[in-house]
Amino acid sequence: MSPVIIILCLISACLAFTMLFAKSPITSALCLLGVLIMTAGIYGMIGEHMIATIQLVVYAGAIMVLFIFSIMLLNLGESENEFKDKPGIFVLGIILGLSVFGLLAYAIVHYFNQPTIAKKMGQFTPELISQLGGNSKVLSHALFSQFYVSFEVISLALLVAVVGAVVLAKRKID
Amino acid sequence: MTNEILIQLLAAFLFTTGFLVVLLRRDTIMILMGIELLLNAANLSIVTFSKASNMIEGQVQVFFIITIAAAESAIGLSILVNLYRNFGSIKTQKATTLKG
Numbered sequence: 080m081s082p083v084i085i086i087l088c089l090i091s092a093c094l095a096f097t098m099l100f101a102k103s104p105i106t107s108a109l110c111l112l113g114v115l116i117m118t119a120g121i122y123g124m125i126g127e128h129m130i131a132t133i134q135l136v137v138y139a140g141a142i143m144v145l146f147i148f149s150i151m152l153l154n155l156g157e158s159e160n161e162f163k164d165k166p167g168i169f170v171l172g173i174i175l176g177l178s179v180f181g182l183l184a185y186a187i188v189h190y191f192n193q194p195t196i197a198k199k200m201g202q203f204t205p206e207l208i209s210q211l212g213g214n215s216k217v218l219s220h221a222l223f224s225q226f227y228v229s230f231e232v233i234s235l236a237l238l239v240a241v242v243g244a245v246v247l248a249k250r251k252i253d
Numbered sequence: 254m255t256n257e258i259l260i261q262l263l264a265a266f267l268f269t270t271g272f273l274v275v276l277l278r279r280d281t282i283m284i285l286m287g288i289e290l291l292l293n294a295a296n297l298s299i300v301t302f303s304k305a306s307n308m309i310e311g312q313v314q315v316f317f318i319i320t321i322a323a324a325e326s327a328i329g330l331s332i333l334v335n336l337y338r339n340f341g342s343i344k345t346q347k348a349t350t351l352k353g
Contacts, residue, residue: 080255080256080259081256084256084259084260085259088259088260088262088263091263091267092263092266092267095266095267095270095271095290096270098270098274098286098290099270099273099274099277104280104282104283104286107283107286108286111286111289111290114267114290114293115293118293118296118297121260121263121297122297122300125256125260125300125301125304126304127300127304127312129312129316130296130300130312130315130316133316133319134296134319137319137320137323138289138293138319138322141323142289142322142323142326145326145327145330146282146285146286146289146326146330149282149330149333149334150282152334153282153333153334153337153343155280155282155343168277169277172273172276172277173273175273175276176269176270176272176273176276177269179268179269179272180265180266180269183265183268183269184262184265187258187261187262187265188258188262191257191258191261200306200307201306201307201308201309201310202307203307203308203309204307205307217309218309218312218313218316221309221310221313222313222316225313226313229313229317233317233320233321236320236321236324237320237323237324240323240324240325240327240328241324241327243328243331244327244328244330244331245331247328247331247332247334247335248331248334248335
């Protein structure tokens with residue numbers, strides 16, 4: 080177990096916890112930005128360089144800039160303490176969250192080394208990937224050969240989303 | 254305990270936190286941020302499983318999920334700007350009528 084991954088996981092978990100309880104939306108947005116950057120670091124540490132770069136550029140770059148920009152545009156200040164007015168719902172939510180995390184953690188720890196997972200191994204071993212010219216090259220080749228229809232459809236969906244966002248956000252001309 | 258189990262536990266924790274953010278917070282922008290956190294946790298889990306079983310399909314799927322997340326947040330934030338323009342607030346309690 081690599082110590083860098085442990086540190087990245089701990090920082091990421093702390094930032095996510097802070098995000099849940101922060102009062103102002105800008106604190107939460109910056110904590111989410113930290114979580115996304117730490118996740119990009121984890122991707123890089125396990126050898127997924129392409130996904131780490133995309134995570135940094137698209138998630139931590141574009142999406143978070145959009146969030147912080149709209150927080151500044153709407154001029155959101157600190158909200159009043161949201162957890163005080165309904166303590167019953169808060170306690171219920173914490174119990175629900177703990178039970179969801181407990182079930183997921185039990186499933187991961189208990190079933191991770193079962194032989195059914197170990198049997199279905201793919202062909203892209205680390206040796207083959209380094210022989211083929213690295214992670215980015217293999218992933219890009221798969222993206223533009225095996226999955227090219229999905230790639231084109233995704234680009235069309237992105238175009239429709241951009242046009243829809245502009246139509247929704249523009250002021251009505253009366 | 255290997256790296257994979259640790260990262261899967263982190264993904265479970267991030268998923269739970271995003272779930273609680275969506276459930277408990279009242280700001281619409283916080284709910285959108287919680288959805289981003291949920292998607293990020295799912296991405297982390299998919300990439301780690303795909304890497305652990307020597308596959309490449311998971312990384313391609315995560316590439317598509319990140320693209321869809323960008324489109325989703327652009328649409329969601331423009332809906333949010335409209336909500337603020339019509340109701341003067343982005344709290345979920347204030348948005349009580351369908352006609353703006």
